[in-house]
Amino acid sequence: MAPRRLRDGRVHALLALLLLLLLLWPPVTRGTTCPTPTSVEHADIRVKSYNVNSRERYVCNSGFKRKAGTSSLIQCVLNETTNIAHWTTPNLKCILTISTSVSTFCTVLVMLLLLWCFRSRQTSQPPAVEVERMEVMPMTPGTSSREEEDTGIY
Ligand SMILES: *[C@@H]1O[C@H](CO)[C@@H](O)[C@H](O)[C@H]1NC(C)=O
Numbered sequence: 001m002a003p004r005r006l007r008d009g010r011v012h013a014l015l016a017l018l019l020l021l022l023l024l025w026p027p028v029t030r031g032t033t034c035p036t037p038t039s040v041e042h043a044d045i046r047v048k049s050y051n052v053n054s055r056e057r058y059v060c061n062s063g064f065k066r067k068a069g070t071s072s073l074i075q076c077v078l079n080e081t082t083n084i085a086h087w088t089t090p091n092l093k094c095i096l097t098i099s100t101s102v103s104t105f106c107t108v109l110v111m112l113l114l115l116w117c118f119r120s121r122q123t124s125q126p127p128a129v130e131v132e133r134m135e136v137m138p139m140t141p142g143t144s145s146r147e148e149e150d151t152g153i154y
Helices: 002-030 098-123 127-136 142-153
Strands: 043-045 055-060 064-066 073-079 084-087 094-096
Touching (some): 055 064
Antiparallel strands (some): 043 055, 055 073, 064 094, 073 084
């Protein structure tokens, strides 16, 4: 009786150990998760899952956009030989948006236009009239132009 009871006890202990292993095992396998992904310049990533096969996306910072031909996607993959999970290397390039450069260009253009308007107002005479006068001036005597100015006053 005694040896049989001992055997039963061993069986129970073994079953308990197996149960304990089964309870502990899943977190161990789940332990093969990916680390924090590498940082990409001018981009951020919010990882929802670090598990194997998880696909995550980088998002370019404001004022930047994804360069054509580059991918913002990475995936957590398991290296079968080493049993180590790692993210696929991102080839994402975040470049300055066109809107930013366009707005800068427009600002410069508007400033130049304002400057040009201000300068043309200061001269007060449209260039076409000035050319006409210069053509006329050598033909007429210097006094006539002065007379014109005098009559203008009265
Ligand atoms: C797994 O890792 C080893 C050692 O780092 C490496 O040599 C091998 O190329 C990797 N395999 C794959 C499929 O990435």
